[in-house]
């Protein structure tokens with residue numbers, strides 16, 4: 001029952017009680033309950049039970065690539081400080097991190113495939129845990145959103161099919177058009193699944209509380225799912241079931257390795273960036289979300305459309321609201337939320353948790369600011385991807 005309907009009924013009941021001789025005491029109790037400050041608390045600031053872990057609030061820090069890893073994609077002290085500053089989030093999802101040297105698409109992003117990277121991440125998880133925070137790691141293979149200048153041995157990037165993303169990529173030699181990727185051989189696919197599985201094991205060794213599979217935003221798993229980027233004719237192409245096979249195999253492998261309750265997944269059903277499109281996104285994502293629902297994952301994380309869908313009328317405008325009915329587990333929603341719209345989304349039951357990206361970049365103490373109705377710092381896009389501490393660890397806290 002919606003909260004307002006419930007309150008209306010209580011008022012009716014109160015009025016009826018007032019008319020009865022013994023109703024006065026009960027009325028006072030009702031009145032105390034109705035005016036209890038806890039009830040009025042912002043639902044975003046209420047704790048949430050996520051499997052075996054208790055989140056202190058329903059604010060999630062979105063995964064945010066900041067391109068400030070050290071040599072060899074190894075996180076260091078500055079990264080640890082950045083995440084520790086944001087430990088008051090109910091849950092931090094640390095930035096996309098490549099599962100293999102082939103999974104890289106941007107300079108200075110972290111990885112989770114080498115021993116040095118695992119050691120580097122240990123500093124981050126220890127710093128977050130010392131501040132009472134919880135942190136998952138997003139696992140990433142970019143597929144065709146890369147360039148041979150970034151790839152080991154200058155090999156071509158790989159994808160579901162040999163179709164370019166049609167955009168530009170920043171390489172050590174400047175901006176370059178995306179190349180036509182190499183279509184993965186059927187025999188290579190078990191190796192990709194294995195890389196994800198190993199990366200999840202590494203993440204747990206590094207002290208993360210869980211992992212998020214990055215199956216969103218135009219990267220490899222998304223490239224397999226969408227019909228515009230997958231024209232394969234084997235068991236990984238063609239039907240919706242075939243196109244979703246890799247994502248579901250990766251999910252299975254990670255769940256059996258680290259546990260379903262430590263595995264989340266991110267999808268972006270209305271994403272059109274880097275040439276992504278699908279004939280029938282409602283059917284495609286309806287299928288994969290129903291399959292994922294059976295896995296009893298830690299959560300499903302859905303991204304709302306980030307670009308105008310004016311020329312894409314078949315895309316879904318309100319993603320979380322649309323797919324809520326297909327998913328019975330914890331649903332996280334992300335994309336252009338303000339504290340107010342996030343609160344209304346949770347109140348309406350469209351999602352359980354709300355992820356904030358740019359607001360967490362600029363407001364390390366976002367939960368405290370929401371609680372105190374404090375002014376929010378504005379994020380500075382010019383420093384999103386620069387190398388130093390500026391725009392990274394120097395956003396002010398409320399005093």
Ligand SMILES: Cc1cc2nc3c(=O)[nH]c(=O)nc-3n(C[C@H](O)[C@H](O)[C@H](O)COP(=O)(O)O)c2cc1C
Nearest residue numbers: 062063064065095096334335336337356357358384
């Ligand atoms: C600087 C920046 C880096 C991002 N990096 C990632 C990433 O690593 N993984 C991911 O899934 N999304 C990434 N995103 C998307 C965010 O997680 C989020 O979905 C998006 O910013 C919308 O949320 P917001 O409106 O609260 O910022 C990035 C966005 C920004 C602005």
